[in-house]
Amino acid sequence: MKGRATDWIGSIAVLAAVLALWWSASHFQWVSKVFLPTPEATLAALAEGLQAGGMLLEQSLQTLLRMFEGWLLACLAGIVLGALIGTSAAARTWLQPLLEFVRPLPASAIMPLAISIFGLGPNMVLFVVAFGAMWPVLLATLHGFASVDPRLSEVAAALQIPRHEFVWKIGLPSAMPDILAGMRLSMTVSLIVAVVGEMIASQSGLGQAILLAARSFRASELFAGIVLLGVIGFAANALLAGAERKLLRWQQP
Numbered sequence: 001m002k003g004r005a006t007d008w009i010g011s012i013a014v015l016a017a018v019l020a021l022w023w024s025a026s027h028f029q030w031v032s033k034v035f036l037p038t039p040e041a042t043l044a045a046l047a048e049g050l051q052a053g054g055m056l057l058e059q060s061l062q063t064l065l066r067m068f069e070g071w072l073l074a075c076l077a078g079i080v081l082g083a084l085i086g087t088s089a090a091a092r093t094w095l096q097p098l099l100e101f102v103r104p105l106p107a108s109a110i111m112p113l114a115i116s117i118f119g120l121g122p123n124m125v126l127f128v129v130a131f132g133a134m135w136p137v138l139l140a141t142l143h144g145f146a147s148v149d150p151r152l153s154e155v156a157a158a159l160q161i162p163r164h165e166f167v168w169k170i171g172l173p174s175a176m177p178d179i180l181a182g183m184r185l186s187m188t189v190s191l192i193v194a195v196v197g198e199m200i201a202s203q204s205g206l207g208q209a210i211l212l213a214a215r216s217f218r219a220s221e222l223f224a225g226i227v228l229l230g231v232i233g234f235a236a237n238a239l240l241a242g243a244e245r246k247l248l249r250w251q252q253p
Helices: 002-027 039-049 055-086 089-102 107-118 122-146 150-158 163-201 206-215 219-247
Strands: none
Touching: 002 039, 039 055, 039 219, 055 089, 055 122, 055 163, 055 206, 055 219, 089 122, 107 122, 107 163, 122 163, 150 163, 163 206, 163 219, 206 219
């Protein structure tokens, strides 16, 4: 408990130092207020935008919906494909070169292809978000299933347990720590790609709001959007971390 309290105090101290530096840089005009608003102006823009009927609130909800839809599709595809490939040594051998070729591709690189297929619309952004967020889950699931104790596979074969039952009752619980870690990383990727997709495809959301604020030199609204993105990312990661601790209580000593 003492160590955790010390960590919290240190984190708060670092955050306070960053805010103090921001306050000093904006109030003493180290950086022009055209580019760096004061914390007070940013907070005022954030409060105004999040009021009932505020544009920032509506745009945040649209980004959240797009992020979660893409993340859920990515998790579903990543877990299913990872389980299918991870339980077959032959499939891992055959598909490894293809996976290593496609995995490093940034999601933004396939946006022109997605635009040619889906057009500049919400379906294009959803596809790109799901594609970019799928890889952490897929690779984590594949690693988790590939790391299952070979003796368990031998016992399952001796007992003639069907493959789908082995995946559900043995493979999935064993791979769950890796899968949950991949899902946490995937959530961060889905938020990033959703914002980039909104900027490129001109879809309503925080990405478009930040881009328009930057183009019109509304620095306080720009920083309000950035702060809100940070809060969303922090909250989503904290929720998944809490769910991970509860689901993996059986692993704790």
